[in-house]
Amino acid sequence: MKLDPKSTRSLHFFTAQMVRISKPGMLGLAILLIIIFGGIYALAVQVIDGHIVTGMRDNVVWGIYIANFIFFIGISYAGALISGILHLLRVPWRAPIIRIAEMITVISTMIGPSYILLCMGRLDRLHHLALYGRIQSPILWDVLAISTYLTGSIIFLYLASIRDLAALRDYPFKSKWRTKLYKFMSVDFNGNHVQNQYLDRALNIMSAIIIPLAILVHSVLAWIFGMTLRPGWHSTIFAPYFVVAAVFSGTGVLIIAMWVFRKVYHLESYITKIHFNYLGIILMILGALYAYFTFSEYLTSWYGSETWEMEVLYKLFDYNEYWWWFFFAAILGVLLPIIVILFPRFRTINSITAVSVIAVMALWVKRYLIIIPTLETPLLPLQDMRPEYIHYTVTPVEWMLTFAGIAMFILLFFLFSKFLPIVNVVKVTEDKSYGSLREIVADRILKRQIKELKMKERQKFAH
């Protein structure tokens, strides 16, 4: 595939980083592997000793695993909606960040469902879903939706990577396996007019398919809870509420990933402040939407004050139970990002990333608060002398597997980035839209300078 000199230069820049692992990188890798091995050990303990090693008991039958499951499926929205929508809307600044977004989608959609498996009492009977599957059960909807979504996301990521794979195939790597692999994966793509046309059309179709799929996945997930007769779950707005929360957290993780890769791979000239600003504004809008849903959800159940709903609400507002978590998850974790991003003077790359971290953490806690307090509030009184049957506590096994999942997410991300450039190389440099991004940046800098000049003049007048 023919590349222009600019693309060749940027390809050089990325391949140099792809073939070597820096010393801090090695250290990070070692830490990740230790955490993952800890998780494998915990898994062995759970498989051998049974679910008794988890904090789950007869009332709280789903614990932190399901919270992690919703969380990972939630952040997968980064790719699905952000890159899907940005692609369809032809947003000019999207080019350097879509690869990161799509990778988040694929990796988290692979890790998320494994938590469902951890929660299953009889993993050895997984094939029963195929043998005896009942389409009436929301669990089966979930299995179908997530597997379709994962397949779609992988296709989307692959299609969007073909141009880069072809460029990498023609790059003189020292190791033969890389060239062979890229040759196999780039399916004779050479960038001629016809191929480009087909590829663009396929990408358009995929990004249009992936958006409803993503919405469906999280709706089905919400319905698993919404369909039951449980206080705090049996709510009609659960599906859209989950969808908004998912895009919110997905955008947050995308911002964090951008910050990390920008630092690690020195992508300052690719991922600029403008990306953080725009995504920050998207995060803020989604935060406001999410806050609206939260308010609506709790206001209606509080005003209606049905016995069961009130019992769950009392737990969320009780200082001795979940108040501080609720405060962090539903109030601080949402208001802080909104306020910081709302005022341009607070908007810096670091501040936007920091509030994204808070928002993502808050959203994880929110998932925990959706599951545990409701399950701790059965309709019949909790008359059980065993304290672990009344209150759920996360056990070391569950923590180890949770951290192993996060470590696995980061590890897979770095492995992917050693195999594919983290930025869409060919697209970024060839696409005219990237040029227009430069123009936007230049334009904004100019506008700011004019504004500053005006301010100075005004101050002069004031004096």
Added chain:
Amino acid sequence: MEERKNEQTRRAFFSKTVPAALGVLGVGGLLAEACKPAVEDEEKVSVLTPDGKLVQVNKSAMAPQPVSPEEAREGIPGKKFVMVIDLARCKNARKCVSECQKMHNQPAEDEWIKVFLMQDSEDTAPYWFPKPCFHCNQPPCVKVCPVGATYKRTDGIVLVDTDRCIGCKFCMTACPYSSRVFQWKEEVKTAETCNTKYSPETSVPSRVGTVGKCDFCPDMARQGKLPGCVTGCPNGVIFFGDKNEDIVTNGSESFRFSELVHDRAGYHFMAELGTEPNVYYLPPVDRLFDYEKGFNDLSEEQVDFYKSSIVKKH
């Protein structure tokens, strides 16, 4: 049997792949325990065959054999099982609980029938409330099961096939009456239960990682006997019977079902949930015992616990 094979291959798999390292850490000990084969020199009984021969058979073979999982899906023809629980007679003797545990080989902490202390309002008197599975006609648990491991039969009974259950616990979140119990640990096998053939009708032996619950003892019904909780109760609180025959009995007294629930104002617990239970309650009026009688056999700690946990439930 197939299940037991699975169990063994699973164990074998781990004893091969997760070897010494885990043994050192103390989890290996759990792998060793396995079921011993059937006792050969069992007590023999003489039976007369239809063609007049006297043959010796094992005593255990004389016991009624549970029906196969396929048959257990059908239900007993022509029956519609119902239960009526007379709250005026209950004093928390907890014999229904222990009898049920004995019958289903359940450990003391797992209760398929639970006795709650309830109080509807601050102004009304507390009462004891035995609660089995309601075997609803619109069972939310059956609706959500992804593999059809829990199902509704023609005779109204909701059963769990623990050979099929994948342990997702969705039915436990779906059941609004906390009727389901998860088998968190491997069942402790005794010589008796070791070689018992599993049937969803007997629910024995239970399997680790699956869901169990009150099964209305259909295996007893097939033999013309009453469920364990009914025969166990010293106060005749629980009536069991057939709606089609319109009769319920607690073993010593029998009533016309329709008259009993009509005359004594029988009601459904939380009827507003729309699950249409097959268990009816008779309100705690003209009681035989003061509710505090139920504290007699309990420790002070337990009494305090019960008293503090009465939540206003309507």
